[in-house]
Amino acid sequence: MTPNQPTRMATALLSPLLTAALVLGIVNEHSFAAEGSDSDSGFANSPAVKLGLEKSGIDPSEIATYSQFAESLLADATARVTAYGDGNVPAYAEYLKDVFIKGGFDPKDIHILPLDETVSLVVRYRGDGSSNRKPVVFSSHMDVVPAEAGEWVRNPFELQQDETFYFGRGVLDNKFDVSMLTTLFVWLKAQGFVPNRDLIIAFTGDEESLQNTVQDLTKNHRNLIDAEYAIVVDGGGGALNDSGAAIQYMVGFAEKTYATYTMTAKNIGGHSSMPRTDNAIFDLAAAIQRIENHRFAIETNEITRTYFERSAPFLDNEVGEAMRRFAANPKDEEAIEVLRAQPEYIGTLGTTCIPTMLSGGHAENALPRTATATINCRIFPGNSVEDIMGELSLVAGNPQLEWAVYGMPVSSDTSPFNDEVMGAVEASLTQLYPGAPVIPRMISGTTDGAYFRAAGIPSYSLTGIFLNPKDSFAHGLNERVRRASIPESLIFWQSMIRSIASDAN
Numbered sequence: 001m002t003p004n005q006p007t008r009m010a011t012a013l014l015s016p017l018l019t020a021a022l023v024l025g026i027v028n029e030h031s032f033a034a035e036g037s038d039s040d041s042g043f044a045n046s047p048a049v050k051l052g053l054e055k056s057g058i059d060p061s062e063i064a065t066y067s068q069f070a071e072s073l074l075a076d077a078t079a080r081v082t083a084y085g086d087g088n089v090p091a092y093a094e095y096l097k098d099v100f101i102k103g104g105f106d107p108k109d110i111h112i113l114p115l116d117e118t119v120s121l122v123v124r125y126r127g128d129g130s131s132n133r134k135p136v137v138f139s140s141h142m143d144v145v146p147a148e149a150g151e152w153v154r155n156p157f158e159l160q161q162d163e164t165f166y167f168g169r170g171v172l173d174n175k176f177d178v179s180m181l182t183t184l185f186v187w188l189k190a191q192g193f194v195p196n197r198d199l200i201i202a203f204t205g206d207e208e209s210l211q212n213t214v215q216d217l218t219k220n221h222r223n224l225i226d227a228e229y230a231i232v233v234d235g236g237g238g239a240l241n242d243s244g245a246a247i248q249y250m251v252g253f254a255e256k257t258y259a260t261y262t263m264t265a266k267n268i269g270g271h272s273s274m275p276r277t278d279n280a281i282f283d284l285a286a287a288i289q290r291i292e293n294h295r296f297a298i299e300t301n302e303i304t305r306t307y308f309e310r311s312a313p314f315l316d317n318e319v320g321e322a323m324r325r326f327a328a329n330p331k332d333e334e335a336i337e338v339l340r341a342q343p344e345y346i347g348t349l350g351t352t353c354i355p356t357m358l359s360g361g362h363a364e365n366a367l368p369r370t371a372t373a374t375i376n377c378r379i380f381p382g383n384s385v386e387d388i389m390g391e392l393s394l395v396a397g398n399p400q401l402e403w404a405v406y407g408m409p410v411s412s413d414t415s416p417f418n419d420e421v422m423g424a425v426e427a428s429l430t431q432l433y434p435g436a437p438v439i440p441r442m443i444s445g446t447t448d449g450a451y452f453r454a455a456g457i458p459s460y461s462l463t464g465i466f467l468n469p470k471d472s473f474a475h476g477l478n479e480r481v482r483r484a485s486i487p488e489s490l491i492f493w494q495s496m497i498r499s500i501a502s503d504a505n
């Protein structure tokens with residue numbers, strides 16, 4: 001594959017002009033250089049970047065320019081408080097729209113789609129259509145989870161850095177990837193790159209809360225985002241060990257369905273001085289006990305089997321041995337017992353349900369008229385929310401109990417294996433972290449990817465970020481990302497995008 005040959009040529013032609021445009025247009029808004037931060041050393045001191053530059057043939061000065069550009073986007077993004085309820089996503093989208101227009105995108109190909117207090121942003125990078133293939137969507141989210149500024153070491157809404165890391169709310173989840181994808185589109189445009197199919201950016205505006213914008217896109221703006229598949233650039237990515245080597249690279253293929261049920265026992269009540277055998281709390285307690293003793297079926301699919309098979313070699317203990325045995329034979333009872341006992345892995349074996357809240361009664365001296373348990377389930381792909389409620393209610397063994405589903409859970413199938421995506425990932429890894437095994441994953445939460453899948457667009461979650469799991473502070477205090485992640489991601493995405501949207505390979 002020679003995807004980056006054209007890069008080098010284009011650089012020679014475009015770089016001076018482009019650099020001028022960037023400096024005038026956007027980078028100036030955040031005078032990082034003026035603050036005396038020696039960005040270049042932070043960017044380049046990763047062995048992966050050195051290797052990536054060597055293998056990709058990308059001009060180092062071009063990486064430096066676009067790393068600075070990406071950093072300025074990340075700085076702008078971090079300063080915007082875009083948690084649910086703050087109402088600041090629309091202004092962020094307008095800012096990004098401006099970046100795309102300055103980068104040469106036709107305003108007609110940029111759509112800001114309002115929904116309540118937030119928006120999504122869709123940008124189409126027009127290809128020449130020569131591949132006759134449907135577009136590929138790249139999706140990240142512009143919102144963040146809230147941050148309690150007082151509890152952070154640094155101001156979460158200002159991009160700060162030390163030798164190794166950037167700090168700030170969203171610098172990992174997910175403003176980093178919004179900034180990288182934006183940079184890539186602008187960079188590829190400046191290189192004169194014409195994809196052989198359309199590429200679509202879909203930035204959503206409420207992934208961390210309601211996840212309505214992704215549903216709005218798939219339901220009401222399908223023509224703008226219709227695609228062969230979606231790459232959800234949020235989660236997944238490379239895991240580094242303490243010496244900075246990549247030990248594995250995760251690609252999300254599936255998500256379990258998140259569903260919460262309430263199970264309620266009702267009773268006519270009465271005075272506690274005249275107790276009867278029928279009692280709402282006893283009824284509920286008996287049902288909970290039956291659910292405690294229930295085991296959901298062991299389930300596997302291609303994703304989870306491959307996950308166990310490829311994860312096994314990293315665990316030099318009985319858990320690794322159980323993974324290996326289970327991957328070879330999903331009926332191996334001993335292996336199942338070992339894996340079931342691991343909270344980390346039990347969710348990959350099938351559906352799990354667990355009571356999380358209890359309420360009941362109305363006075364200390366009255367027989368309870370109601371008692372309710374809340375049961376949270378993570379449902380294995382292929383089972384519906386109704387199926388699992390039916391199974392639970394059967395297990396509870398009391399037809400008098402009342403069941404309800406909380407909210408509107410979305411279930412989605414597993415995305416099929418995709419040789420094009422996996423091939424592109426593997427090729428991109430060889431440029432930065434050669435030899436890192438690619439491990440498919442099923443995620444236990446619900447990201448925007450589930451909604452693309454539910455709408456019939458297979459989705460794969462991955463990112464160009466490599467980090468040591470102990471440095472992952474997403475959603476928590478002092479969220480951070482390695483500074484070297486910027487140039488690493490730029491090299492990664494140049495390779496990914498050229499691999500899936502050009503004929504050069």
Ligand SMILES: [Zn+2]
Pocket residue numbers: 141173174207234235
């Ligand atoms: Zn996220």
